[in-house]
Amino acid sequence: MHTGWGVRSPRVSMDGRSVPMPGGRLTDGDRRFIAAGLAEGLGYAEIGRRLERPASTIMREVTRNGGPDDYRADQAHKATRQRARRHKQTQPPPPIPDSGHGRDPRAVQDFTESFTALLVQQGLPRMEARVLTCLYITDSGALTAAELVARLRVSPASVSHAVAFLEQQGMLRRERVPGGRRERYVIDDEIWLRSLLAALQMNSALAAASQRAAEILGPTTPAGARFESSAELLLLVSEAYRQAMEQWRQSVAARSAGRQ
The missing domain is CATH 1.10.10 (Arc Repressor Mutant, subunit A)
Structure with a gap:
């Protein structure tokens, strides 16, 4: 799965x-x-x-x-x-994030490090985790490559590689800076939704392949039964994903309607 x-x-x-x-x-x-x-x-x-x-x-x-x-x-x-x-x-110590909105800079720094470590523990490469966290804790949710290089104190090549990976995973997008030629990298409230959608697509493909394998190998054979069981689990997971995403969309819509 x-x-x-x-x-x-x-x-x-x-x-x-x-x-x-x-x-x-x-x-x-x-x-x-x-x-x-x-x-x-x-x-x-x-x-x-x-x-x-x-x-x-x-x-x-x-x-x-x-x-x-x-x-x-x-x-x-x-x-x-x-x-x-x-x-x-x-290496110079990393900069402490801005203390806007009355935030404690040290608390923000500590959270930044712990959230980055959590993403790494979940399997995200460390540089990609640092870039994603840097964008996530920024109120605008958008930074240019130069801003990421300055904040993370890493090379432009490191940022470029991390951004390419995160964009491929659907976790950020590029957009032009208004009135300029530079690009900036943006995340939004649907970051995890896009990640789930990508997982759902792969999950559905695996489920279909498992069903096909069960048919070819024969569901009464050990190998065929193994694929049939896998397909059943994958289909249940896919349905759970769909229900969770729909529930989240309804919740977001209800909050938006309440603000109007």
Whole structure:
């Protein structure tokens, strides 16, 4: 079942126990998991699958910390912390958001960081999460690329890549700045609706494919029954999505009518 970049299931440790899903960066527990996997002779792809991480992430982690024969979790974690400390010393601290409307700047900053971390935990890449949060907490819901670069203190290329990803996911749109040639990136109240619509389209496609597979394989066979069961679940999820979106539309319409 496809749910966009929704909540991921907890992964399972080498001994079969449930392990909490981390945020964007590898944790000490992740590194111990990788070390145990290497000791078992598992490849990067299999370790990545169990950690629900790209195989390339595992490969980079192992390569930069001694290789598969000399990888040690404690040493890797220590080296990563040292690299992060050096990077932090060379980077200026992020700006505290404006304190308009009587807001506490520090409270806004703390929320910005926690909401970004939440989006990362849900599966959104970190830079994309930072851009989305930056737009979300802005009253106008719109910023130019230059404004995003200044607020996030990142490169224009980083912003461009993040914006392209978010636009593809239907989480923002581009529009021309009035009276100018520059573009600005905009979010609105329907940001999650568009995300759900994208998930619904994929869910419906999976349901149709599962139904087709059940017909081809035969619903009385183990494989056919598996696809038939999957199709039933996916159709129920799709219907729940539709009902939730319709209820939300009715609620928004009622609030709008009450303001008039």
